[in-house]
Amino acid sequence: MAANFTTRRCSPLTSSAFALLCLLAQPALAADVRAPEAGIRVPSQPAPVLVVSSDGALVIDTRARLAWPRCVEGMQWNGHTCAGVPQLLSYGEAQALARKRWQDSGVRWRLPRVNELRRLVNRNAQPRTVDATLFPNAPADWHWTGTASVNTATVNPYSYGNVVRGGEGESQLTVQQAWAVDMASGEARGDMGRASKLALRLVRPAP
Template sequence: MARRKRFAIAWLALGLCALGGYLGSAQQTPSRFSVRAGGQEVHDRSTGLTWRRCAEGMAWTGVGCTGEPRAFTQIEAATHAAQQAGWRLPTVGELHTLVDEARRDPAIDSQAFPDTPPTWFWSASQANSRITHAWLVHFGEGRANMALRLNHLPARLVRR
């Protein structure tokens, strides 16, 4: 019995050492995101895209995003984006690049994009099979789907 206990403790210690080494190396890996414009924008080094840090309707406070995200129909979101000089509504592929598969609720890097509501966000991509539907990404679960373009949901803008 004592031998089994020592064996189990040795394996646990070995596992903790390995985990500590993994976590230590993960923390030293540079982030793919860099914060710009006084914290209001995030540049994605892997895609070359620059994102608004907060969902539309929310404001950057210096430590996080505050307020409530503005709810748009997909057409309103595209119109709103077109009125923001240099910004646009992302395609579903671009928006989905923000999903972090290792996270949930929200499924996004919460240091780069703090206070992101874990809900659906509009993309500019219209569904090929239905003119009445568009693609969106859920930042709680990290998946994409289609929805009726008349639903009222948040948006995050992008630029190249």
């Protein structure tokens, strides 16, 4: 009777006695259906987006396929941490350094876009900051970006607060201003004077 019961289908035409048994049995049957088969592994949490490269010198954004140096310009990775003093550059100096790095290495180093740089800020941390394990001794200051557009749909895809616009609006930004990101909060602003001396973390395609 029990074996025969599990193969019958409950329906509005089922007798009242059988319907009662059907209702009582449904949770157990549903549990059997949902139970994982032996030998099947339950998927674990997704792999982290940012991982350290095998040589320890880079941090790879596995989602965006970008590679970041562990240290900002002026500091060096010594195998354990970032040593030295951050080099502060004007926007023009930052662009020139990126071009020279590309020419010398043959690798397409460049200034990061606003949304790329902001991905390094851990928005779940309080206060927000970069991961000190991935980027030791990272300066919690403004960093240059290569973003020229001020379209907020492009530069602000994450919930890091409002993008600060400069001047009289998006269409009025002049060539004397550029976008920068505060690595202590994730805030971005497009009215940073290009003569300002800021930190720089270049980026390249992931190997």
